[in-house]
Amino acid sequence: MLTNPLDHAAVAAAFPEFSIDVDPLGCGGMKNAYRMERGGDLAVLKVVREPLPPADDEGAVSLPERIRREIDGMRAINHRGIVQVIEGPDVREVEGEDRVWYVEPFYAGGTLTDRLGSPWSHGEVLDLVSALSDAAEELANNRVVHRDIKPGNIVFDGEDNPVLLDLGIAYFQDLTPLTEGWGHSPRTPSYAAPEQFELRRRTSIDFRTDLFLIGIVAFEALTGQHPFNPSEGEGYLDRLATGAFDGGALDGVDATPCIRNILQRLLAPGMSQRFRKFEFLRDDIEACR
Amino acid sequence: MTYWAQHGYGKSDKLQVVADHGLLTGVVLSPADEDQASLQATGAQLQAQGSQILMDPQLYVHTIRGGVARCHESHGLEFGELSWFMAPSDIEAQVRSVREANVEVGTPAVIAPSPYQATFGDVWTPISLQYGRAMLEETDQPVYLSLIAEDAAFADWDQTQAYLDALTTLDAAGVYLVVGHSGRTYPFTWEADRLANVLRVIHILTEYNRYDLVWGYADLAGLAGLAAGASGAATGWYHSLRMWSPGKWIPQTGGRQANPRLFVRNLLSPLDSAGEAVSVARTSVADQVFSDDGLRDHFRQDLAWGIADSWIQHMTSIAELFSELDIDTQASDRVATVIGLVTEALELLGNAEAAGAALSPSHRSRLESLRAGLRLFAEAEGL
Numbered sequence: 001m002l003t004n005p006l007d008h009a010a011v012a013a014a015f016p017e018f019s020i021d022v023d024p025l026g027c028g029g030m031k032n033a034y035r036m037e038r039g040g041d042l043a044v045l046k047v048v049r050e051p052l053p054p055a056d057d058e059g060a061v062s063l064p065e066r067i068r069r070e071i072d073g074m075r076a077i078n079h080r081g082i083v084q085v086i087e088g089p090d091v092r093e094v095e096g097e098d099r100v101w102y103v104e105p106f107y108a109g110g111t112l113t114d115r116l117g118s119p120w121s122h123g124e125v126l127d128l129v130s131a132l133s134d135a136a137e138e139l140a141n142n143r144v145v146h147r148d149i150k151p152g153n154i155v156f157d158g159e160d161n162p163v164l165l166d167l168g169i170a171y172f173q174d175l176t177p178l179t180e181g182w183g184h185s186p187r188t189p190s191y192a193a194p195e196q197f198e199l200r201r202r203t204s205i206d207f208r209t210d211l212f213l214i215g216i217v218a219f220e221a222l223t224g225q226h227p228f229n230p231s232e233g234e235g236y237l238d239r240l241a242t243g244a245f246d247g248g249a250l251d252g253v254d255a256t257p258c259i260r261n262i263l264q265r266l267l268a269p270g271m272s273q274r275f276r277k278f279e280f281l282r283d284d285i286e287a288c289r
Numbered sequence: 290m291t292y293w294a295q296h297g298y299g300k301s302d303k304l305q306v307v308a309d310h311g312l313l314t315g316v317v318l319s320p321a322d323e324d325q326a327s328l329q330a331t332g333a334q335l336q337a338q339g340s341q342i343l344m345d346p347q348l349y350v351h352t353i354r355g356g357v358a359r360c361h362e363s364h365g366l367e368f369g370e371l372s373w374f375m376a377p378s379d380i381e382a383q384v385r386s387v388r389e390a391n392v393e394v395g396t397p398a399v400i401a402p403s404p405y406q407a408t409f410g411d412v413w414t415p416i417s418l419q420y421g422r423a424m425l426e427e428t429d430q431p432v433y434l435s436l437i438a439e440d441a442a443f444a445d446w447d448q449t450q451a452y453l454d455a456l457t458t459l460d461a462a463g464v465y466l467v468v469g470h471s472g473r474t475y476p477f478t479w480e481a482d483r484l485a486n487v488l489r490v491i492h493i494l495t496e497y498n499r500y501d502l503v504w505g506y507a508d509l510a511g512l513a514g515l516a517a518g519a520s521g522a523a524t525g526w527y528h529s530l531r532m533w534s535p536g537k538w539i540p541q542t543g544g545r546q547a548n549p550r551l552f553v554r555n556l557l558s559p560l561d562s563a564g565e566a567v568s569v570a571r572t573s574v575a576d577q578v579f580s581d582d583g584l585r586d587h588f589r590q591d592l593a594w595g596i597a598d599s600w601i602q603h604m605t606s607i608a609e610l611f612s613e614l615d616i617d618t619q620a621s622d623r624v625a626t627v628i629g630l631v632t633e634a635l636e637l638l639g640n641a642e643a644a645g646a647a648l649s650p651s652h653r654s655r656l657e658s659l660r661a662g663l664r665l666f667a668e669a670e671g672l
Contacts, residue, residue: 195454206458264671265497272453276498277460 006032006049007095014094015101018045026152030067030168035106042106043086051097067100069175070167074104077142080157081135083165107163109156112217116151120221122259126285128221129262131162132214137278139164140207143173147205149213150191151220171205190230191216194241194269208271211281215266223253227267241269258288291515291616292608293341295506295525298322300331303526306601308338312608315341317465317505317523318394320366321350321358321538325393328364332394344394345465345505346387348402348420349437352413356538364390371404373412377423380416384423391430399428400465403435405535408442409452421459431462433503436490439469440479443486453493463501464494466519473536475528475547476559478655479510484662485669488517492670495519496620506533508607509557512630513663515614516623524607526600549599551588552606555580556641557634557659558652559603562594565648572644577637621672624663631660 005027011034012020019037025044026033034045048067067089074085088102120128132149139146146164153165169186185205187196193212195205219227228239250260262284268274275281294304294316300323307313316335318328332342350356351368361367365386369379383402391399401424404413421434434456443449456464468487470477487510494500495518503521504514508531511522524530528547529537550559551566555578560566569578570588579585587594614623635656642648666672 204454204458268497270450270454270493272450272457272493273497276457280499 003049006047006099008032008034010095011045011047014092015045018043020045028166028168030064036103038087038103042108044104044106046102046104047094048100051099052091064100066168069172070170071102073142073144073167073170073172077138077144079135079138080161081131081163082138083155083163083167104165105157107155107157109158109160112151112154112156112162112221115156116220117224119224119254122222122254122256122288125218125222125259126288128162129214129218129266130282130285132164132217133211133278133281135162135164136207136210136214139170139210140278145171145173145205145207146210146213147171147186147196148188148191149210149217150188151217154217171209173206189236190226190228192240193271194237195271197237197241204271206271207278208274208276211266211274212268215263218266219263222255222259222263223250227263256288258284262288291519291521291611291614293317293503293505293521293523294604295319295523295530296322296331297525297527297530299526303600303604304331304335304340307604307608308335308340310605310608312605312612313340314521315343315503317503318342318344318396319347320344320364320390320394321347321360324360324363325365325390326363328360328394332396336395342394342396343398343400343433343465343503344391344396345400345467346390346402346435348383348387349405349435349467350538352404353535353538355540356535357540358538364393366390368402373416375416377419380419380423381427384420384427387424388428388430396430398431398433398462399424400433401425401435401461403437405469406438406442408445409438409448410445414452418455418459421456421461425459425461433463433465433501434459434461435465435467437467437469439471440483440487441471443468443483443490444480446486446489449486449490453490457494457498461500463503463520465503465505466491466514467505467533468507469533469535471534473529473532473534475532476509476651476655477532478651479658479662481658481661481665484510484513484658485665488513488662488666489669491517491519492620492666506531508532509559509610510659511607512557512610512614512627513624513659513666515611515616516620516627516663517666518620520616522611524604526604531603546596549594549596550603551584551594551599552603553578554606554610555634556638556652557610557631557656558638558648560648560652562588562599565646566594567591569641569646569648572641572646574637574640574644574646578641620670621667624667624672628660628663628667631656631663635660 008022012022021035024032024034031046031048036045071089083104086103089100091098148169154162185196193209230236296316296319335342347358350358351371387402401421403417403420406413424432491514495502502519504519505523507522508524514522549562551562552559566588570585575585
């Protein structure tokens with residue numbers, strides 16, 4: 001059940017200058033996404049469902065902190081593998097209340113979700129890992145951890161390069177965390193690293209968390225299956241955190257020792273057992289080709 | 290080339306003799322045991338002969354109650370009162386003094402100082418990481434992070450792994466590992482599970498995180514460390530240079546000198562020279578035990594074996610043993626090789642005992658523990 005659901009027709013009516021498809025592309029935890037036309041190009045309108053609080057005495061409105069960080073992050077990082085903001089953020093009245101909106105590019109290649117199911121070739125998997133880790137490295141260079149790399153947040157541009165969407169729960173390492181120390185790290189449960197299930201004060205999050213998530217989607221691309229079988233809920237956390245992922249998970253899968261090694265390293269339960277530097281991962285990818 | 294000598298008091302010509310065998314990769318210098326001028330000369334001589342040098346800053350001595358590091362003052366290593374709530378400026382000053390001491394001695398890389406950690410959750414743990422971080426900021430030279438911890442710290446794998454997760458955020462060239470033992474009796478018998486976790490730490494730091502790793506005071510266990518991925522392992526002439534214990538740093542009075550020992554390669558054991566070595570040399574399996582006929586006959590005749598003989602023989606034997614392991618092979622192959630060596634030694638030990646040699650049961654238990662540790666490590670890391 002979505003919080004603060006929006007009437008899609010009301011959204012389209014609130015943005016008459018955009019030709020909006022009222023059938024949303026998606027409705028996430030905080031925002032709705034609509035395909036729209038902007039100057040002849042397709043784009044994506046994102047509308048934050050939660051209304052803005054009333055303006056203060058001086059008439060200023062403040063964006064919800066997580067949204068502000070997400071947008072600042074997208075603006076600060078210019079990388080072809082990471083989604084950009086092309087217009088906004090701004091505020092518009094939708095259904096009688098002020099709501100934040102902004103525009104992102106529309107990526108014609110669809111999401112990774114659309115492309116999963118049948119196994120990918122080794123080369124395609126390596127290309128995917130390489131491109132996603134390049135994007136994660138750029139985020140890391142800006143002291144940002146995406147924390148929500150999953151098939152639905154990976155789209156493909158016109159040249160078929162993967163692009164990471166949605167910094168909505170990203171961790172900005174130089175900013176005060178928005179979750180309490182006694183809380184858990186924000187996550188999508190079936191696309192989360194073991195440390196995201198730990199109490200935040202007892203663990204740390206860094207780019208190696210993103211490497212784990214890249215490992216999950218790479219495994220899915222290679223095999224068509226999730227490596228830890230979240231649909232079988234019982235014991236999922238144990239499988240995730242106790243290192244149940246091993247070579248056995250790849251039994252019967254056409255995977256070279258080289259690719260197995262990369263997947264095992266990405267999916268290692270301990271952060272120190274993953275790649276300490278992106279260049280180490282690149283070396284291993286090159287060695288696999 | 291994997292053998293490092295652990296330098297200590299009274300080096301005399303020992304390092305030179307081992308270097309002459311062509312088996313000395315490097316030396317971990319001890320500023321507690323030689324003043325600056327002398328250590329400078331030692332370092333220069335070793336480097337001129339092609340050996341690497343590192344200097345253990347030994348800050349940990351000052352976290353041991355009653356610990357004394359005799360010559361630190363001459364190196365400008367004034368660590369003063371250490372506490373777990375030290376100011377960052379104090380840490381920076383200490384790190385600077387370590388860098389300057391290294392500059393004086395002429396080391397090409399710097400080992401960061403660290404307190405001695407009883408567990409990976411004690412008050413010194415965060416500080417130990419801060420020393421590493423401060424040293425990385427202090428110098429452009431390659432930095433070896435210090436991991437100085439009691440063997441009991443490795444009993445808790447979850448805590449160990451949490452520490453590794455933090456340590457591996459530091460972009461250093463290498464790690465200098467010292468594992469302390471609360472007892473002082475040499476030779477030391479590892480608890481297999483702790484050894485296995487030490488080997489996991491070595492493997493994770495080297496094979497996964499690509500740190501260079503030198504295991505100080507490792508002695509025979511260094512062979513397992515090399516199999517796990519260490520690039521070097523050290524031992525020295527005294528027993529206290531072959532196993533690290535806090536007691537080493539507390540001045541003692543009295544006590545008798547340890548019996549000279551003979552390291553027997555085929556048994557992977559340091560036998561007591563007066564009793565055990567003579568006993569085994571007179572059995573029917575002596576030819577299998579001693580690969581050196583001269584040594585066999587020496588002990589068969591119960592000839593004199595002085596402490597200086599035993600020091601040199603131990604270091605050169607360990608160095609030869611380490612050099613036999615091909616570190617360019619896969620870790621799984623190296624581990625299998627070492628397990629094979631230990632298994633052969635155990636069999637030979639059994640044959641010697643059956644042939645009437647009077648040997649301490651500690652040799653068997655030590656080798657069994659070593660093998661069990663290797664097996665546990667291999668299983669845990671999927672090798």
